[in-house]
Amino acid sequence: MRPFDYTRAENTEAAARQAASGGTFIAGGTNLLDLMKLEVMTPEALIDINRLDLGEIEETEDGGLRIGALVTNSDLANDARLRKGWPVLSRALLAGASGQLRNKATTGGNLLQRTRCLYFYDRAMPCNKREPGTGCSAKEGFNRILAVLGTSEHCIATHPSDMAVAMRAKEDSKFISGIGAAGEPTGLLNASCIIAVTAEVGQGASTVVFENIIKMDARVWGDEESTTIWIANRTVKPQLASMSIAVGTGGMPVYLPANGAADRPFQTLYGRPIVFTEKCPALGTTGDIMLVNLAHYYIGDGTAKNRSERSIGLKFDYDQTAFRVITYTGGVPMWRTALTPLNGDTLSPIISLATRS
Ligand SMILES: Cc1cc2nc3c(=O)[nH]c(=O)nc-3n(C[C@H](O)[C@H](O)[C@H](O)COP(=O)(O)OP(=O)(O)OC[C@H]3O[C@@H](n4cnc5c(N)ncnc54)[C@H](O)[C@@H]3O)c2cc1C
Numbered sequence: 001m002r003p004f005d006y007t008r009a010e011n012t013e014a015a016a017r018q019a020a021s022g023g024t025f026i027a028g029g030t031n032l033l034d035l036m037k038l039e040v041m042t043p044e045a046l047i048d049i050n051r052l053d054l055g056e057i058e059e060t061e062d063g064g065l066r067i068g069a070l071v072t073n074s075d076l077a078n079d080a081r082l083r084k085g086w087p088v089l090s091r092a093l094l095a096g097a098s099g100q101l102r103n104k105a106t107t108g109g110n111l112l113q114r115t116r117c118l119y120f121y122d123r124a125m126p127c128n129k130r131e132p133g134t135g136c137s138a139k140e141g142f143n144r145i146l147a148v149l150g151t152s153e154h155c156i157a158t159h160p161s162d163m164a165v166a167m168r169a170k171e172d173s174k175f176i177s178g179i180g181a182a183g184e185p186t187g188l189l190n191a192s193c194i195i196a197v198t199a200e201v202g203q204g205a206s207t208v209v210f211e212n213i214i215k216m217d218a219r220v221w222g223d224e225e226s227t228t229i230w231i232a233n234r235t236v237k238p239q240l241a242s243m244s245i246a247v248g249t250g251g252m253p254v255y256l257p258a259n260g261a262a263d264r265p266f267q268t269l270y271g272r273p274i275v276f277t278e279k280c281p282a283l284g285t286t287g288d289i290m291l292v293n294l295a296h297y298y299i300g301d302g303t304a305k306n307r308s309e310r311s312i313g314l315k316f317d318y319d320q321t322a323f324r325v326i327t328y329t330g331g332v333p334m335w336r337t338a339l340t341p342l343n344g345d346t347l348s349p350i351i352s353l354a355t356r357s
């Protein structure tokens, strides 16, 4: 490890000042110290922020929680308010690392930890993230834990924090069912272009039948594009497993391979992958299974509205400065209405199955 200066910041003003002069914050140190030992990160000055007043979890007026950057992963995961209101976040935290590490690791450090890409840690190998311009070893190397979507030509690393993924999960849920008002995106289910394929005559309330699948497929726009996928609640799975197509007097399974349950299911319908998610409504309700071309759904971050602010007013009595960062994310379907072709039924990039009764 290379030599470095060490300072303990006594307040946020001092910490901000020292960081502006090139210092690096250290909180729990569970990621930073490893990187320093490997000389992947070589800060000349460390600023220990553990004495700052950032260890509280407070309720906000609009029903949220404000989590201090120094709240440990253990304290956050076990907070009764978090466990009740945001159980996915609590469970994601408890899924990470070990009890010992979670007792030291902090919220700020967790979100700002560096990627777990093996080549990032291996200084003998090229890595654009560690040394820009050297190349990306992972693209042709060991990349099983890295990203499939959302990559760039320079780097395919994923964000390593389980907690960050859980925070994004809330957004995904709104991209499916958001109402398009009260600060929510317009979710796929509330798209004005959605086509809800009607159930078959006499179809049972909690069922999905092969005719539904055939009819949904016939209505999707852009069915040749790789961005067209099925999304479904897991409660739909048993319906798919028992689904078959009539062949003469017999039948063939639709979702399971020909020799039945001995092999893995195909996980596709008409060659398109199925993603199972709890964010879709449960079996029997519109949205339990959808066929969507996601290239026709816009997601944007409100770069112009995103802001970071500081105030000496909030903690004036304590001679402290408060910082806050606010980011906005929105989502909206690209199409206003379904397309009416010259002949035939309407088409849309968003197809659902109507509620069965
Ligand atoms: C063996 C092992 C297993 C792990 N498994 C998992 C896992 O399964 N899931 C998972 O999500 N994580 C896992 N982790 C990562 C662990 O969660 C992180 O190391 C930890 O959350 C980092 O927090 P820290 O406070 O120790 O950060 P530090 O190591 O102190 O800092 C990390 C980075 O954040 C910066 N930083 C810290 N606090 C602030 C702040 N307030 N403001 C600005 N910058 C700041 C530092 O400068 C540094 O760059 C694992 C780690 C280890 C060692």
Ligand code: SF4
Binding pocket: 115, 117, 118, 119, 120, 126, 127, 128, 129, 130, 135, 136, 137, 138, 139, 146, 154, 155, 156, 157
């Ligand atoms: S994906 Fe490539 S550039 Fe990114 S961290 Fe790994 S090796 Fe480096």
